[in-house]
Amino acid sequence: MQKSWWKIACIILLIYTIVAGFLMPVPALRQLQETIRNLYFHVCMWFAMMILFTVSAVNSIKYLRHTKLIHDVKAGEYASTGIVMGLLGYATGSIWASYTWADPNNPAYASFGSIVREPKLIGAAMALLIYFAYFVLRSSITDIDKRARVSAVYNIFAYAMLFPSIWIVPRLLPSLHPGQEGNPALNFNDIDAGMRMVFYPAVIGWTLLGVWITTLKIRLKKIADKNILHA
């Protein structure tokens, strides 16, 4: 095992996240109650996804500058871990929403109509679908150098599309999802100080976990494609 300080930091921060995340007191808001603790898990998935996609885009730019295949491998693996984080964020969000947005007095389909219209959900789905297309593109080109070049360009486009689809458009439309007027989890005025003490370590911990998994996949790829990458 390659021992690194950040792997130990990841383990400690995640254990702290679970323990403090469940046991620290949180403000009891009428609508959310204890579910606000999902902030340490659901929101962190999106933060981790965003950071991993950023690293992926940086690697794509690096590939276009230096045309070294290792950057293409890195871009692909960071994007795939980012997608996993995004899917987890989506899945956890749908569970959370079904117990806080849906009105228990109405039949399920009545709430379903308004949840489906959520701009945040549509935006996030769009962003993830664009990244799915990145992998379709990657696997459809057999020539290694061409694949690396085309997918690097597409990856930069996909990263650029993240901003309108998950940051800008959802803020322009009415939504039940918090974050209409800014960045709710980052705004110093509307997150409880006690929660911030768990939230920031949680973001770092989950992101480091994503990075850890990605580095393993990159190393595995390096072994598998040793003669191509000669790295």
Place this chain on the structure above:
Amino acid sequence: MLKKTNSFVFTILLSFISITLFAQEEGGKAEMADTMRSNGKIYVVVAVCLTILIGLLLYLIRLDRKISKMEKLGGGGQ
């Protein structure tokens, strides 16, 4: 090595930076009058989640070790 240890400690410390902001908190403590807490079984949930997390992390460490071994063997592995 010292540098690495320093950056490790620094990361841990930095992530608790908001501890200083407690001074701005108002006196009122959040009410915790929910069933989840009153029956005191939340620790069961914590234990279950910790077990899952530690299990996943151990799995990850094992994978890391295996890959390192393959790297040392110079590719092949199997």
